[in-house]
Amino acid sequence: MSAKETAKESPLMARVKARFQKGDTLLFTHSFKGDDTVVVRADEILTVMDFLKSDPALDFDIILDVTVVDYWTKKGVRPASAPLQPYLKESGARYEVVYHLYSVGKNHRIRVKAPLAAATPQINSVTSLWVGADWLEREAWDLYGVVFRGHPDLRRILLYEAFQGHPLRKDYEKTARQPLIGPRN
Amino acid sequence: MDTAAILETGAKLAFVIGINLGFFAPVLAWVERKQSAVMQDRIGANRADIFGFTVIGLFHSLADALKLIFKEDFVPRGADVTMHRLAPMIALIPALMGMAVIPFGGTYEIGGHAVNLVVADLDMGLLFVFAIASVATYGVVIGAWASNNNWSMLGGLRAAAQMFSYEVTMGLTIIGLLMYYQSLSLVEIVAKQESFWNWGIIYQWPAFILFLACAIAENKRVPFDIPEAESEIVAGYFTEYSGMKFIMFWTAEFIEVVTISALCVVLFFGGHHCAFISDAGLVALFGGGDLGNILAMLFGVAVFLVKVCVLIFIQMIIRWTLPRFRYDQVMMLGWKMILPLSLVWILFVGVAILTGLMPTPA
Amino acid sequence: MTDKKPNVDFHSEHHTELLTINMGPSHPATHGTVKFLVDLDGEIISRIDVEVGYLHRGFEKECEAQTWTGVFPYTDRLDYTASVLNNVGYALAVEKLIGIEAPERCQYIRVIMSEMARMSGHYTCLAAGALELGAMTAFLYFVEARELLWDLIEEVCGARLTHNYVRIGGLTADLPAGFGDRVATVFAKNRELWDEFAKLLLKNRIFVDRMRDVGGISATDAKAWGYSGPCMRAAGVAYDIRKTNPYLVYDRLDFEIPVGTTGDNYDRFMVRMYELQQSMSIIEQCLVKMPEGPINHNDPQWRQSSKDDIFTDMESMIFHFKNEINGVPVPAGEVYFPVEGANGELGFYLVSDGSGHPVKCRVRPPCFQLTSSVKYLIEGSMLADLIPTFDMINLIGGECDR
Numbered sequence: 044m045s046a047k048e049t050a051k052e053s054p055l056m057a058r059v060k061a062r063f064q065k066g067d068t069l070l071f072t073h074s075f076k077g078d079d080t081v082v083v084r085a086d087e088i089l090t091v092m093d094f095l096k097s098d099p100a101l102d103f104d105i106i107l108d109v110t111v112v113d114y115w116t117k118k119g120v121r122p123a124s125a126p127l128q129p130y131l132k133e134s135g136a137r138y139e140v141v142y143h144l145y146s147v148g149k150n151h152r153i154r155v156k157a158p159l160a161a162a163t164p165q166i167n168s169v170t171s172l173w174v175g176a177d178w179l180e181r182e183a184w185d186l187y188g189v190v191f192r193g194h195p196d197l198r199r200i201l202l203y204e205a206f207q208g209h210p211l212r213k214d215y216e217k218t219a220r221q222p223l224i225g226p227r228n
Numbered sequence: 229m230d231t232a233a234i235l236e237t238g239a240k241l242a243f244v245i246g247i248n249l250g251f252f253a254p255v256l257a258w259v260e261r262k263q264s265a266v267m268q269d270r271i272g273a274n275r276a277d278i279f280g281f282t283v284i285g286l287f288h289s290l291a292d293a294l295k296l297i298f299k300e301d302f303v304p305r306g307a308d309v310t311m312h313r314l315a316p317m318i319a320l321i322p323a324l325m326g327m328a329v330i331p332f333g334g335t336y337e338i339g340g341h342a343v344n345l346v347v348a349d350l351d352m353g354l355l356f357v358f359a360i361a362s363v364a365t366y367g368v369v370i371g372a373w374a375s376n377n378n379w380s381m382l383g384g385l386r387a388a389a390q391m392f393s394y395e396v397t398m399g400l401t402i403i404g405l406l407m408y409y410q411s412l413s414l415v416e417i418v419a420k421q422e423s424f425w426n427w428g429i430i431y432q433w434p435a436f437i438l439f440l441a442c443a444i445a446e447n448k449r450v451p452f453d454i455p456e457a458e459s460e461i462v463a464g465y466f467t468e469y470s471g472m473k474f475i476m477f478w479t480a481e482f483i484e485v486v487t488i489s490a491l492c493v494v495l496f497f498g499g500h501h502c503a504f505i506s507d508a509g510l511v512a513l514f515g516g517g518d519l520g521n522i523l524a525m526l527f528g529v530a531v532f533l534v535k536v537c538v539l540i541f542i543q544m545i546i547r548w549t550l551p552r553f554r555y556d557q558v559m560m561l562g563w564k565m566i567l568p569l570s571l572v573w574i575l576f577v578g579v580a581i582l583t584g585l586m587p588t589p590a
Numbered sequence: 591m592t593d594k595k596p597n598v599d600f601h602s603e604h605h606t607e608l609l610t611i612n613m614g615p616s617h618p619a620t621h622g623t624v625k626f627l628v629d630l631d632g633e634i635i636s637r638i639d640v641e642v643g644y645l646h647r648g649f650e651k652e653c654e655a656q657t658w659t660g661v662f663p664y665t666d667r668l669d670y671t672a673s674v675l676n677n678v679g680y681a682l683a684v685e686k687l688i689g690i691e692a693p694e695r696c697q698y699i700r701v702i703m704s705e706m707a708r709m710s711g712h713y714t715c716l717a718a719g720a721l722e723l724g725a726m727t728a729f730l731y732f733v734e735a736r737e738l739l740w741d742l743i744e745e746v747c748g749a750r751l752t753h754n755y756v757r758i759g760g761l762t763a764d765l766p767a768g769f770g771d772r773v774a775t776v777f778a779k780n781r782e783l784w785d786e787f788a789k790l791l792l793k794n795r796i797f798v799d800r801m802r803d804v805g806g807i808s809a810t811d812a813k814a815w816g817y818s819g820p821c822m823r824a825a826g827v828a829y830d831i832r833k834t835n836p837y838l839v840y841d842r843l844d845f846e847i848p849v850g851t852t853g854d855n856y857d858r859f860m861v862r863m864y865e866l867q868q869s870m871s872i873i874e875q876c877l878v879k880m881p882e883g884p885i886n887h888n889d890p891q892w893r894q895s896s897k898d899d900i901f902t903d904m905e906s907m908i909f910h911f912k913n914e915i916n917g918v919p920v921p922a923g924e925v926y927f928p929v930e931g932a933n934g935e936l937g938f939y940l941v942s943d944g945s946g947h948p949v950k951c952r953v954r955p956p957c958f959q960l961t962s963s964v965k966y967l968i969e970g971s972m973l974a975d976l977i978p979t980f981d982m983i984n985l986i987g988g989e990c991d992r
Contacts, residue, residue, distance in 0.1 A: 075925070078925055108939065112941055121943075124941075174815055175814060201992070203643075210648060211651060217652075
């Protein structure tokens with residue numbers, strides 16, 4: 044990340060940084076290619092999201108996307124871009140839940156990321172803040188196996204119930220086959 | 229009953245059934261394809277051929293018939309087999325029976341024998357048509373119930389509700405007309421329309437509009453095709469029908485279109501009459517005698533058929549123009565709009581006749 | 591008579607039960623294969639469960655195994671009624687990550703093709719919406735309009751449905767000669783068909799009754815459900831990425847975004863209808879303003895050179911070899927780039943570790959969240975209302991299920 048990119052900090056980022064102390068809730072921030080990003084501790088996701096939604100200066104009323112990135116490789120967990128993810132190694136995380144928020148009134152966007160540990164990836168659901176996160180979280184559970192605590196109806200969505208594993212995890216082989224299921228009646 | 233009378237009735241029956249099953253059903257299938265094609269900037273059916281002759285797509289009806297005859301006669305698991313077989317017949321036969329009382333010509337003297345061009349000249353012909361039409365409902369409902377399929381079931385329920393509602397309304401829409409002609413016999417109603425100024429459409433045009441709307445609803449065609457709305461309930465009551473049983477339902481629908489058109493012609497458009505020429509005048513025009521009578525008869529039948537075709541054409545235009553109603557909207561239209569309007573019309577006709585505003589034809 | 595309401599539960603007292611039906615995955619209304627598990631109380635939908643995923647084909651997993659350029663054909667199959675839009679969205683995201691910008695002419699052509707794709711998507715949506723209400727004739731009018739449009743697209747990129755037209759830093763082909771004249775002819779006919787379509791439906795009482803006040807959503811709820819695109823604008827929120835975050839050359843073009851008031855199906859329908867006209871106007875402006883010049887980025891590291899260059903120019907050949915074997919070495923980092931898709935915000939979230947393959951290529955499908963709200967929109971209304979609502983939500987299987 045070049046110095047030029049960090050220099051022009053948006054008021055949005057300043058506001059978030061003022062509210063949350065770095066290191067405690069906020070693990071890292073960057074504005075790579077102009078995409079304002081905050082990395083927060085997974086346990087604190089609801090606090091941060093609630094602030095982002097309810098703060099009148101931020102007013103993030105739309106949740107655009109919830110997805111997960113898996114940084115597992117055959118040689119261990121590796122950040123995709125070391126300068127952007129210095130926290131990944133020290134927190135021992137493997138996954139990152141990535142939220143994209145947008146504010147219609149303020150016309151600004153933010154990316155919120157929360158690193159999750161490898162063993163039992165769990166995070167609180169944000170469906171209580173935006174109902175629109177419902178299916179997005181279901182999809183993240185379906186494809187990555189991240190459990191969203193407090194989600195009203197956490198079922199598989201794109202895949203069928205009998206599917207074994209979570210296919211978008213990097214350790215799920217692309218050529219892996221699933222057992223055939225016959226007709227159910 | 230003498231032999232001549234039996235022969236005559238037989239000939240008329242053969243004509244009615246022949247023209248329905250042999251002409252209208254296949255030709256309407258073709259018209260529906262071709263007319264929709266014209267309306268939709270398409271070419272339409274033109275592929276089926278015999279030795280390279282396509283006859284503007286007419287062979288498609290033949291191809292359809294052949295295909296459907298050779299299709300598997302499918303009865304779903306869990307269906308009531310007897311009822312499943314019976315239902316298309318109950319739908320088709322009443323549709324054909326309705327035509328029995330519709331006069332497709334006048335009375336002609338041929339060989340010293342008065343030929344009345346109606347299969348059964350009943351005093352209460354109109355009531356017969358309605359009574360028979362309500363029997364056809366059973367075919368639909370039984371077929372839906374016997375199929376053991378949820379879509380059929382929904383379609384059947386919708387069909388039952390819709391057809392029963394619209395029967396009531398349809399009856400009421402033409403009460404005004406009956407008061408005007410003071411008869412229930414279709415032959416008599418036609419006879420009274422010899423002069424153009426006595427045609428039902430002149431004084432009774434509101435009744436015509438209401439009646440046509442009800443009739444299309446009774447026949448379950450667009451925009452009232454909710455019992456078979458394919459985007460909602462797949463194919464409604466005939467979801468589980470295939471082959472000839474399916475074609476029976478389908479033919480019944482076409483024949484009902486013909487029946488409705490024929491009924492409209494008889495009630496509102498002077499039947500076989502040709503506007504300003506009386507029957508006697510027509511016979512005289514063709515030179516009188518047996519030949520004159522025969523020619524006049526053929527001419528009358530032709531006029532009748534042309535009028536029927538025009539009305540069928542109008543129904544087809546409606547079918548290819550409008551989207552379909554929702555279930556509750558159909559019910560609302562029937563009970564809350566057409567029914568009160570027809571009651572108002574009855575009242576108006578009554579007053580008009582009493583005050584001489586609407587002179588009844590002699 | 592007593593005023594006291596009898597305290598009976600109708601269902602338990604009258605031994606009625608709800609009728610559970612499976613609408614789909616192969617049902618005439620569920621184009622794009624989706625399943626509705628509907629509990630019917632008579633004609634009323636008392637509970638609905640929308641099950642998607644029948645068209646899931648592992649888009650992201652496939653992309654992770656592809657080179658950056660190899661992803662393009664997969665993006666075609668997202669919203670297959672408007673496939674260039676997906677190409678453009680992906681290309682812009684990758685270009686943002688690399689930090690290059692396509693030449694001006696390329697940007698104009700991308701806008702032209704995007705708008706054509708949008709028109710194709712809207713034509714499909716509107717026509718199917720009309721068809722499923724029984725208006726077959728209206729359906730075929732718009733299918734004809736779409737065919738004419740596809741003829742134009744075919745002229746440009748050789749394909750009608752899945753175009754695979756855009757590349758990183760450029761395009762596969764320039765517009766053919768005389769394209770502007772043919773666009774004028776086709777658009778004249780398209781406007782005629784638009785008028786006929788509008789005449790058939792918009793003043794038709796049956797059609798209006800079926801669409802008005804059905805499937806409505808308020809602006810607040812639309813935001814909460816993550817709406818975007820025509821459905822969001824129908825609810826009265828003027829959110830169009832072409833205006834709010836202009837990309838390509840949209841800020842140099844003069845167009846308006848139609849906005850509805852009630853958010854019901856009729857408004858959704860009308861927003862799409864007027865967007866068709868706006869798209870035509872945008873394309874015509876682009877054809878006038880479009881400069882001459884190259885269509886590809888001139889650095890052979892990012893945009894594959896022409897065959898002539900590859901055979902004669904050393905540098906081009908080296909990069910061609912490297913990029914074919916290893917993929918384009920997109921710098922490490924992550925970006926999110928939204929474009930205005932036919933259905934709404936089509937965002938690509940890309941993560942690169944500096945190699946020739948994406949670590950993650952996430953597409954934010956607009957109709958996924960729209961479809962998730964069907965339950966909210968439709969529970970308590972009639973079975974027949976499901977059809978226009980679902981049509982105007984415009985689920986595209988390829989995009990929703992990926």
